[in-house]
């Protein structure tokens with residue numbers, strides 16, 4: 184059995200300049216190894232106090248019990264505003280509450296069933312695009328997840344001219360400006376300007392112009408009564424139940440940008456790591472392939488079919504525990520607090536780390552091993568309550584969680600029915616986090632057709 188790859192960790196003491204350089208490169212390997220055991224860690228820098236909380240009751244306090252007292256850090260917003268404007272991912276307070284009141288109904292339970300045919304079509308297209316040979320799983324899954332977003336949001340596949348252009352522009356933007364090269368968690372003082380290259384500004388402008396055109400076209404179709412019943416239409420026609428107001432075009436553009444970004448980067452990361460873990464755990468892969476083949480002949484899109492894929496779901500959950508696409512979440516203490524007898528001053532950063540919680544040695548047995556069968560064990564429910572946060576928790580929980588699980592399970596199952604995935608000898612991915620957890624060296628896999 185192959186141990187899933189882990190990032191390096193930094194030595195206990197490093198000079199400040201080196202620490203900053205390490206953070207810039209990768210927020211995972213910039214952390215000390217003791218975070219897999221510690222309940223809390225304080226980082227005291229001349230201009231910033233930062234507390235990483237790994238203790239379940241503190242995590243619950245921050246995310247679920249008193250989320251208003253731990254708003255999204257302004258540093259996160261600064262890093263992302265160029266592209267995302269005032270999207271629901273970065274706002275706080277009354278603006279955020281209003282935005283969620285409008286967005287949430289589009290993702291509520293029954294809606295998933297309604298958008299399922301679009302997810303289904305996208306999964307079929309992914310299978311049709313896959314050919315035996317060596318692949319870069321990150322690129323392939325990024326394409327697949329971007330296709331899902333466009334089909335569910337705007338009822339067009341990624342091959343549609345406007346969709347393809349948005350996708351290409353996002354890729355160029357990321358090359359110019361790795362997105363989560365987080366102004367947020369960088370241990371720099373607030374007054375250091377967050378630098379955006381001229382190229383990053385230009386690509387962000389281009390992306391926003393393209394999304395504005397899509398959104399305006401949709402507004403026209405809604406007015407004409409010809410709009411398809413997809414996520415964009417639902418969100419643009421839902422009034423805020425408290426004020427009766429809808430999103431204007433500019434605010435909708437901000438939301439589309441975050442749906443596209445949050446929805447495709449994350450799912451792509453999860454799917455690529457899942458394929459790698461299955462390639463390196465062939466017995467699990469064979470088990471999942473058998474489960475997928477037992478579905479028999481596939482006809483029309485069938486939402487109920489997901490219930491027949493419990494082992495695939497467990498493998499995806501286990502992937503999200505080991506490689507949570509959003510590895511850390513940053514909040515800010517609004518008031519003085521005391522955590523574990525330590526004073527947390529207002530303005531201090533409070534970091535919740537799905538990465539460390541998912542591998543915490545006091546929570547999980549065999550924390551660094553890929554063992555999907557653990558999800559059937561009776562103790563796992565309690566462990567997951569304390570240590571499983573890939574979609575966050577509380578009022579800011581990911582609205583796309585149900586959506587992402589449906590998409591992930593379906594794409595994995597349909598791929599495994601037809602193909603086998605094997606590691607490429609010597610190509611071991613190195614986890615690294617910028618916006619999401621990716622591999623510094625790509626995830627190369629060999630694909631062969633199943634007989």
Ligand code: HEM
Nearest residue numbers: 271272445446449450508509512573574575579581583587
């Ligand atoms: C495997 C896939 C996904 C993972 C692991 C994931 C994870 C997360 C996490 C951890 C957060 C909270 C971030 C924070 O509070 O700092 C979040 C927020 C968010 N996610 Fe997801 N996500 C996924 C897929 C999606 C999809 C498919 C969509 C939409 C189509 C989506 C839309 C959002 C939005 C809009 C927010 C902001 C919510 C708020 O702040 O109120 N995500 N996601």
